[in-house]
Amino acid sequence: GPIRWFRGSGLSREAIYNFEGLSHPNVTAVRASNSDFSILLHGISTEYAGTYYCVKFQRKLNRQYLSGQGTRLRVKAKPSAPQETEFINERVARIFPSGEYTYLQRS
Template sequence: MIKWVKESSQDQQEIYNFKRGFFPGVTSAVQRTRERLDCDYSIYIHRVTKEHSGTYHCVKFAVSSEDLDTKLGEGTAVTVQGAGDPKPDLWIIQPQDLVEVTTGDTALLNCTVLGDGPPGPIRWFRGTGLSREAIYNFAGLSHPNVTAVRASDSDFSILLPDVSTKDAGTYYCVKFQRKSNRQYLSGQGSKLRVKAKSTSPTEINEPAVQASPTGLLSVLTPVVLGLKAVTLAALLLALAACWQRRF
């Protein structure tokens, strides 16, 4: 059984249940689409207010009980701003929608963070949700081959050297809150596409055949001997003709 729950500092509130219940203002996404997908458990929340702010989790419960089968992950943070609310205090800019490289190249993933925001580190991830992979942490452990550019205080770009097709995916530059260790704001993501390096067949140049002096001599010797034999035969014929004229 799949549910959506909203987590707060005090408790968890059931937002939507795909099996039973009535939830005003919340509908399943498949009710708004013509084609139903069995794996789609997205929901729509209508007429949002500030009370809808919080972290939402899509979780699986045991069918026979209310026990949680799946641990809560990062979830989806929802912030509802009113007309009089202050403007955002932080911007994460990932200018590259798509980065294309060839295997063996170094990929540059750009990220610029402007503003202050709450205290906390900037981290890079590949993918989203519970399966996302930590790539780089500007205040902790990171992949040994990944390096930070840090051309300025607002530059949180990274370099991925010697990339392979396994490195392909969408990378996100994310701001975390230090106190709660929760995600505060994420960039829109940069998709890394890695093309395999084309391999052309090796050109093999056949070595030129050179006539050795010995081989050349073996060819010329019969020719010379043949010429001598012809010359000798002609000389004998001439002598024979002269001899016949005398007699």
């Protein structure tokens, strides 16, 4: 069945990405192999913080079948001056279904 990514859980969870075409802005699939369901979050800011879940659904029933334990993403802003926060647009986080994440910063 299909694989989908969500931020949060329960009724308030937000669909982030599925591999059938639905995508949240600034989110892409890595697709390094047929078994790689990790995603990339581009231009992250503190709004991206939360727990992300990789969920497998049953195709015919469109019912949740398996869920990862969740990947918690924390984003810390670096203040550049008092009362001012600077975000670098090239920050990228790669989130894996296993619960790991890699934080990358491009120069």
